[in-house]
Amino acid sequence: MDEFDGILAMLNAADGKISGRTTIQKLGYFSTVRGAIKARYRPHYYGPYSAEIAGAIQALVSYGFIEERVEIPESPGHTSSLYMRRYTYTLTDDGRGLIQKLKEEHGPEIKEIEDIINICKKTANLDSRILSWAAKVHYIQTLEKRDLSHDEIQEIARTLSWDISDEQIRKGLDLLGDLRISGG
Amino acid sequence: MLTYEVHVRDPLYGYIGLTADEVQLLDTAPIQRLRRIKQLANAHLVYPSACHTRFEHSLGVLHIATLMAEHLGIGEDDLINLRYAAMLHDVGHGPFSHVFEASLKRINGDETTHEDITTRIIGEDDEISSILGDAAGEVAAILSEDQNGILNQIMSGNLDADKIDYLRRDSYHIGVNYGNFDLERILHTIQKTEKTRDWEPEHIVIHEKGMDAIESFRLARFLMHTQVYHHHTNVAANRMLQRAVEVAIRDGIVDVERIKLNNEDFLEYYLSLDDARLITQILSEPGSTAAELIRRLEMRDLFKRGYSMYVSQEENYNIRYYLGTKFAAEGESARKIEKAVAEECGCDPDYIIADLVRIENSLFKSSPVLTEKEKFPFLIKMRDGKIEELEHYSTLAYTGEPRTIFYIFCPKEHRQSVQEHAREILDRTVW
Numbered sequence: 193m194d195e196f197d198g199i200l201a202m203l204n205a206a207d208g209k210i211s212g213r214t215t216i217q218k219l220g221y222f223s224t225v226r227g228a229i230k231a232r233y234r235p236h237y238y239g240p241y242s243a244e245i246a247g248a249i250q251a252l253v254s255y256g257f258i259e260e261r262v263e264i265p266e267s268p269g270h271t272s273s274l275y276m277r278r279y280t281y282t283l284t285d286d287g288r289g290l291i292q293k294l295k296e297e298h299g300p301e302i303k304e305i306e307d308i309i310n311i312c313k314k315t316a317n318l319d320s321r322i323l324s325w326a327a328k329v330h331y332i333q334t335l336e337k338r339d340l341s342h343d344e345i346q347e348i349a350r351t352l353s354w355d356i357s358d359e360q361i362r363k364g365l366d367l368l369g370d371l372r373i374s375g376g
Numbered sequence: 377m378l379t380y381e382v383h384v385r386d387p388l389y390g391y392i393g394l395t396a397d398e399v400q401l402l403d404t405a406p407i408q409r410l411r412r413i414k415q416l417a418n419a420h421l422v423y424p425s426a427c428h429t430r431f432e433h434s435l436g437v438l439h440i441a442t443l444m445a446e447h448l449g450i451g452e453d454d455l456i457n458l459r460y461a462a463m464l465h466d467v468g469h470g471p472f473s474h475v476f477e478a479s480l481k482r483i484n485g486d487e488t489t490h491e492d493i494t495t496r497i498i499g500e501d502d503e504i505s506s507i508l509g510d511a512a513g514e515v516a517a518i519l520s521e522d523q524n525g526i527l528n529q530i531m532s533g534n535l536d537a538d539k540i541d542y543l544r545r546d547s548y549h550i551g552v553n554y555g556n557f558d559l560e561r562i563l564h565t566i567q568k569t570e571k572t573r574d575w576e577p578e579h580i581v582i583h584e585k586g587m588d589a590i591e592s593f594r595l596a597r598f599l600m601h602t603q604v605y606h607h608h609t610n611v612a613a614n615r616m617l618q619r620a621v622e623v624a625i626r627d628g629i630v631d632v633e634r635i636k637l638n639n640e641d642f643l644e645y646y647l648s649l650d651d652a653r654l655i656t657q658i659l660s661e662p663g664s665t666a667a668e669l670i671r672r673l674e675m676r677d678l679f680k681r682g683y684s685m686y687v688s689q690e691e692n693y694n695i696r697y698y699l700g701t702k703f704a705a706e707g708e709s710a711r712k713i714e715k716a717v718a719e720e721c722g723c724d725p726d727y728i729i730a731d732l733v734r735i736e737n738s739l740f741k742s743s744p745v746l747t748e749k750e751k752f753p754f755l756i757k758m759r760d761g762k763i764e765e766l767e768h769y770s771t772l773a774y775t776g777e778p779r780t781i782f783y784i785f786c787p788k789e790h791r792q793s794v795q796e797h798a799r800e801i802l803d804r805t806v807w
Contacts, residue, residue, distance in 0.1 A: 196701040248701070255688055255700045286693040293694070293807070353577060 193301045195220070195248040197294055198229035200283065201302045203258060204291050205309040206318070208283040213249070214238050216281060218323035219312060220245045225330065225373050228304040235352040238320075239328040249281065257287035308371060315370045316363075325364035326371070328354050333375030378452070384435060388544055392439045397507060398459060402435075404503040405647065406467050410434055412650035416546060417472040418613035419604065421676055423550040430466045430473065436541035437531075438462040444530050444537055447566050448580070457511050458527050461518040464504070465531060465538060468494030470646065471654035475614050479621050482706060484637045492637075493646065494519055500643055526568060529580045534754050535562070535593065543596050546604060554599035561589035567757060581755040581763060590754055591772050598735075602779070606733050612679050612785045615705070615729050616669050622706060623726055624658045624666035665726045672787075679729060679785040682717075682794025687732070687780040698807045699782050705731045709806075716801045717784060721793040728794070729785040 193201065202219050203210055210216050221240050223229040233240040252258045263278040283291075295302055309318075316322035332348045333340060340348070342361050349356045356364075368374060380393030394402065401407065410430035419426040441462040445455050468490040470476030481488050498504060498516045505512050518527045530537055540559065547555030565586025569579045582590050604610065624630040634645040658666045672678070690696040703709050710730040718725035754766035786794045 194701070196697075251700060255696055257693070257697065286696075289693050290697055 193229050193294075193298045195229060195231045195242070195244045196252060197298060198223055198231070198301075198305070199245065199248055199252060200257065200287055200290055201228075201294060201298070201305045202309060203281060203283045203287070205302075205306040206313075208288070209280065210318070211278065211280045212320045213246070213279050214320040214324060215318055216249065217241055217245055218320065218327045219309065219318075221327045221330075222308050222312070222323075222371055222373065223305050225375075226304055226308060226371075228301040228308070233331070235331065235354075237353070239324045239354065240331045252287070253281075256284055257290065258282065259284050311370050312367070315367050321360075322363055322367060325356060325360040326367040327364075328352075328356055329361055329364040330368055330373060330375040335375075337375075339374070378455070386432065386435060386439070388436060388541075388548060389439050392435050394438075395456075395459075398438075398463065401460065401463055401504065401507050404501070404507070406497055406501055406504060407431070407434070407463065409647060409650055410466060410469070412652060413469055413471060413473060414651055415473065415542070415549075416604075416610075417475050418617055418673065419550070419607075419610050421613045421673070421678065422607055422609045423552075423604070426546070426550045428545060428549040430469055433542055433545055434463050434466055436545055437465060437537045440540045441530050441537035443563055444540075444566060447563050448526060448530075448568050450526070454527060457514045457518060458530060460508060460511060460515045461527070461531055462537060464494060464498060464515065465519055466490070466494070467497050467504075468492070471649050471651050472614075472617060475618050476621065476649075476654070478618050478706065479625060480635065482622075483625075483632060483635050488637065489521075491519060491521060493643075496643060497647070501647075524577065526578045526580065533580065535566075535580060535582070535590070539597065540593075543593075543600055546600060547596075550604060552603060554603050555596045557592040557596040558589040561586055562593060565589065569755075569757075569763060579755055579763075581757040584756055584758050587756055587766070587769065590756075590766060591770065594754075594772060601735050606735055608681060608684070608781075608783070609678060611731065611733055611783070612681070612729075613673060615731050615785060616673055616679055618706070619726065619729055620658055620666045620669035620673070621654070623669065624661075624664070627661070627664055627666060629658055629661045629664060629666055630654075665724065669726075677788075679727070680788045680791045681783055682728075682786040682791050683782075683784040683798035685782050687782055692803070694807045695802055699732060700780060703730075703732050703782070705729075712805050713784070713801065716805050717786070717794055717798060720797040720801060721786070721790045723786065723790045723793075727787050727790075729783075731783045731785065733779075733781045733783065735779040 198220060199216070202216065202223065210219070218239065220229060220231060220242060221233055224231050224233060231242040231244045233242045235241070249258070253260045259282045261280045312318055312323060328349060329345055332345050335348065342358050345361055346356060378395050381396045382394045382399050383391040384394060386392050413430045414420070415428050415430055415433050416426045438459050441458050442455065445458055450458065470480060470490065477490050495516050498508065498512055508515055517523055518531055520528065521532070532538065543555035544559070547553060562582070565583040567581050567583055569581055571578060621630065625632050625635070633639055634641060636642060655670055658670050661667055687696055687699045690699070713730040714728040715725045718728045756764050756766050756769065758764055784794055784798050
């Protein structure tokens with residue numbers, strides 16, 4: 193599936209609503225790793241990031257298939273930073289209208305995405321931080337193509353401007369285990 | 377301190393100085409070829425004075441890259457390589473710039489870009505590699521899409537020497553003011569992020585006081601896209617040319633094997649092509665459809681908009697989704713629509729062109745969606761030292777619908793017929 197179909201499928205699997213751009217990015221990352229979506233990921237502030245996924249979200253909002261709500265902090269311009277903004281995406285009626293056709297065309301991929309979302313809900317409650325830790329660990333393992341010690345992961349993470357603690361690596365690895373994906 | 381042997385006159389910047397080595401590089405055949413490739417392909421059919429070439433643009437990029445490097449405190453060794461990279465950044469362009477690139481992509485895969493060919497030329501052209509010597513690898517790395525150091529950002533980013541030059545140069549030669557912005561203010565406020573640790577990547581940022589200058593740059597970029605690059609007549613003329621190339625390849629007038637990247641003679645053939653030579657080659661079969669399309673271009677007998685619509689305003693959500701996210705010009709979906717329209721109108725399908733114009737510009741996107749794929753957003757250094765994304769402070773953020781326009785172009789004699797049938801054809805051919 194392309195990134196547009198993938199985002200609609202992810203939202204549908206999450207009961208029509210996902211909070212946080214980081215969450216949607218990382219769910220897209222796991223879906224890409226498991227072969228359900230085709231997208232390119234590169235290292236960015238909060239872990240692997242896909243410009244295609246980000247662009248597709250914006251396009252789907254613009255075309256009326258998903259709705260974006262932004263929670264803006266009280267004093268923008270002074271205390272605001274990208275850490276504090278929260279974006280929530282919901283499928284619109286037109287977006288829901290496309291789902292049946294997507295299921296007919298991409299049944300196996302949609303099942304795969306449903307499985308990923310269910311696991312991320314169960315293990316991490318779709319918490320963007322845990323998803324990010326898992327995605328970072330996986331991305332780093334993929335770079336080296338082997339299982340790495342926590343120290344090695346932290347050392348490579350620093351070269352990508354990521355700070356990740358021992359505990360975060362452990363939680364990330366737990367989620368990766370549940371998702372049955374390994375970069376090593 | 378670089379010593380300039382030659383000074384070249386430029387209408388935007390006055391004199392541009394070149395070192396002895398740079399003069400040698402400028403005189404190589406691949407760079408001289410850029411004199412014969414127009415910067416804006418067929419835009420001269422809309423704006424008659426748009427006849428400037430990739431050659432003077434490349435010199436302009438060298439000049440701007442140097443100014444940016446000076447303001448960012450780049451050392452002399454890096455500057456030398458950066459200037460080589462600037463001179464060479466467009467050397468991989470084919471005839472009519474992006475028009476020919478579309479056929480290259482279709483034949484060699486979507487990932488193929490003129491940048492890939494630039495890298496090959498730097499590595500494989502004897503003249504260029506002998507002048508660059510050991511610097512060839514570093515110059516290629518500066519132009520690599522896979523790296524994101526400061527020198528890469530000067531050459532290719534949201535605020536790079538390429539865009540800074542072409543927006544102003546295109547405006548100058550076309551005779552419009554849309555592409556102008558406050559270059560001096562941008563240069564005055566451009567900075568590097570300060571590294572607190574060795575492993576931190578560096579980014580180009582603009583000091584908060586230069587934020588409005590960046591806004592004027594973004595607006596200039598947006599307006600040049602709407603008023604020039606995506607002007608419907610310019611789009612029609614370039615798509616006619618692209619169709620002529622596609623048909624010429626299909627009908628064997630242009631040998632497809634020679635455009636394949638894995639052909640051992642590819643580079644030699646590619647570097648022999650320029651705007652005029654490609655046209656001559658297509659016209660070598662005077663009775664062909666491809667030659668007829670070129671004849672129409674030469675007489676400015678351009679295809680007209682038989683049908684056009686803003687995709688976001690389409691009520692049928694299946695059509696809106698399909699056109700907005702799946703349609704590809706010259707792809708299978710376009711062919712299906714073109715064939716159906718041609719049948720209905722009694723016209724040769726080669727003369728029907730379905731196209732989609734997306735105005736990719738940050739005014740339509742919120743950051744961290746990037747203005748270009750893989751490019752980082754505009755970063756602003758606030759007075760307190762914090763780095764923020766421009767979007768959080770911009771007064772220009774656009775919240776309306778995207779400007780994605782679907783067109784069916786056709787010869788003027790079929791315009792009415794296309795107008796009558798297009799809607800019904802879309803309803804039955806799309807998804």
